[in-house]
Amino acid sequence: MDVDEGEALEDAVWFRRVRSQLSAAGVADDIRDDVLGAADAQRRASGVSAAEALGPPAEYVDEALAAHPAAGRRAAEDADGLLAEDYPRLAVPAIGYGLVVVGAALLLATGWSMSPSWRTLWIGLGAGALVVAAWVVPALVERGGRSGGARLVRLGLLVCVPLLVLASQLVPDEPLADVPTVVVLGAGLVWSLLARTALRTGALARAPRRPALSPADDAAWFDELSRVLRGRYGWGREEVDGRVAEAQRHLDEVRGDQGRDRPGPAAAEEFGGVEEYARDVARAQPSSTARRSARQQRWLLLAAVGLAALLVAVAVATQDYGWALVAPLLVAVLLLLRGRGAAAAGRPD
Amino acid sequence: MDAWPAGWARAVLDSVVLATLAHEPSHGYAVARALEGHGFGRVRGGALYPMLGRLEEEGLLTSSWTEGEGGPGRRSYAVSDLGRRHLVRVAREWDEFADETRRLLQGRGGRSAPEEEGTDGR
Numbered sequence: 001m002d003v004d005e006g007e008a009l010e011d012a013v014w015f016r017r018v019r020s021q022l023s024a025a026g027v028a029d030d031i032r033d034d035v036l037g038a039a040d041a042q043r044r045a046s047g048v049s050a051a052e053a054l055g056p057p058a059e060y061v062d063e064a065l066a067a068h069p070a071a072g073r074r075a076a077e078d079a080d081g082l083l084a085e086d087y088p089r090l091a092v093p094a095i096g097y098g099l100v101v102v103g104a105a106l107l108l109a110t111g112w113s114m115s116p117s118w119r120t121l122w123i124g125l126g127a128g129a130l131v132v133a134a135w136v137v138p139a140l141v142e143r144g145g146r147s148g149g150a151r152l153v154r155l156g157l158l159v160c161v162p163l164l165v166l167a168s169q170l171v172p173d174e175p176l177a178d179v180p181t182v183v184v185l186g187a188g189l190v191w192s193l194l195a196r197t198a199l200r201t202g203a204l205a206r207a208p209r210r211p212a213l214s215p216a217d218d219a220a221w222f223d224e225l226s227r228v229l230r231g232r233y234g235w236g237r238e239e240v241d242g243r244v245a246e247a248q249r250h251l252d253e254v255r256g257d258q259g260r261d262r263p264g265p266a267a268a269e270e271f272g273g274v275e276e277y278a279r280d281v282a283r284a285q286p287s288s289t290a291r292r293s294a295r296q297q298r299w300l301l302l303a304a305v306g307l308a309a310l311l312v313a314v315a316v317a318t319q320d321y322g323w324a325l326v327a328p329l330l331v332a333v334l335l336l337l338r339g340r341g342a343a344a345a346g347r348p349d
Numbered sequence: 350m351d352a353w354p355a356g357w358a359r360a361v362l363d364s365v366v367l368a369t370l371a372h373e374p375s376h377g378y379a380v381a382r383a384l385e386g387h388g389f390g391r392v393r394g395g396a397l398y399p400m401l402g403r404l405e406e407e408g409l410l411t412s413s414w415t416e417g418e419g420g421p422g423r424r425s426y427a428v429s430d431l432g433r434r435h436l437v438r439v440a441r442e443w444d445e446f447a448d449e450t451r452r453l454l455q456g457r458g459g460r461s462a463p464e465e466e467g468t469d470g471r
Binding site for chain 1: 376377378381382393394395397398399400402403405406407408409414423424431434435438
């Protein structure tokens with residue numbers, strides 16, 4: 001192997017490592033490609049290898065994240081690191097944001113006062129429930145490792161759209177009372193502020209870790225590894241089962257070699273703490289997490305489009321075009337909430 | 350010597366894991382046993398499997414899954430073409446590093462720092 005070929009090879013490995021570490025930091029593909037492109041330009045201009053021109057991959061990634069605000073922001077908003085238990089509490093501020101958006105839309109559509117009917121209330125509450133359900137329930141089911149179940153839930157939510165519209169025709173449409181529109185807006189603002197404060201102060205605490213495992217309880221250790229890889233890092237069931245089986249086999253062989261007179265190490269001794277081991281495994285293979293995130297985004301978009309269709313249909317059915325205005329706003333909020341909620345939840349320790 | 354100093358072993362662990370698998374594709378535990386036999390101490394699963402995953406992610410290793418006979422299945426790792434070329438380069442660099450270190454340790458001096466070249470007559 002000549003010198004040029006050797007340098008090209010070294011550069012290939014350097015770029016692979018930077019790519020891998022940027023993905024592990026949660027940097028989106030487009031920003032990652034920008035960073036890699038800039039690195040390649042610097043390397044070419046320098047005339048030396050990437051490692052000589054740009055330093056070790058880990059240092060370069062740290063510098064890139066610090067110098068590239070967009071990359072840092074995307075990394076902070078990375079949703080990975082949530083457990084299924086985190087999702088319900090993230091729905092609490094979402095309700096407040098939804099009320100703010102609905103209140104603002106009503107203010108624009110109907111002025112300072114409105115006369116809601118039972119039908120209006122039915123539609124409003126139903127649409128709000130669908131927003132929260134589309135955001136929370138499929139994610140909960142999928143993070144539990146049941147991707148097929150999550151698909152069914154999403155289809156079920158889409159079926160709920162025409163059902164909600166049809167059911168609204170059975171609800172009386174007589175005005176209930178004159179209500180100042182700002183009440184909805186104000187309630188939403190107060191709810192949002194209280195929820196955000198609760199998140200910040202820890203009153204809505206992040207899902208706690210499970211109680212400490214008994215060091216000798218290997219079955220619990222492997223169960224917890226499976227749960228954390230699926231829940232916190234979003235790995236697929238097949239991938240997780242493979243990793244767990246590999247670790248179990250390893251442990252069996254270590255014990256077999258130690259003989260019958262010695263008990264052999266527990267899983268916690270051989271692999272360390274579950275959270276730490278899962279973190280190391282997940283960081284080593286960021287592509288497993290990236291695939292799951294992309295899939296969730298696609299399904300979220302589908303849910304958002306379905307919801308928009310619902311609200312437009314409602315507007316046409318009720319001749320109340322305020323709902324048509326609500327639709328795009330709700331969709332925008334829904335898409336924004338995922339990243340903001342994830343950021344509030346924080347990343348694994 | 351029973352085992353090399355832990356710091357030395359840690360520094361070259363990913364390279365010697367690659368080298369072990371370049372000799373023969375194998376599973377994680379066999380790699381750990383082989384390294385133990387070469388004086389690298391007991392490599393625990395907590396260090397080994399994340400490293401194997403990283404090397405696979407970097408394209409230096411490939412893996413395939415086989416169902417176990419009478420027990421859990423196992424993943425077998427092999428060095429890719431990229432990994433073999435990487436290993437050749439690492440081996441050459443390690444030779445240079447070892448030569449320099451040996452010269453220093455034997456009191457024969459190493460190569461000059463770049464900024465000193467041309468100023469000390471060498």
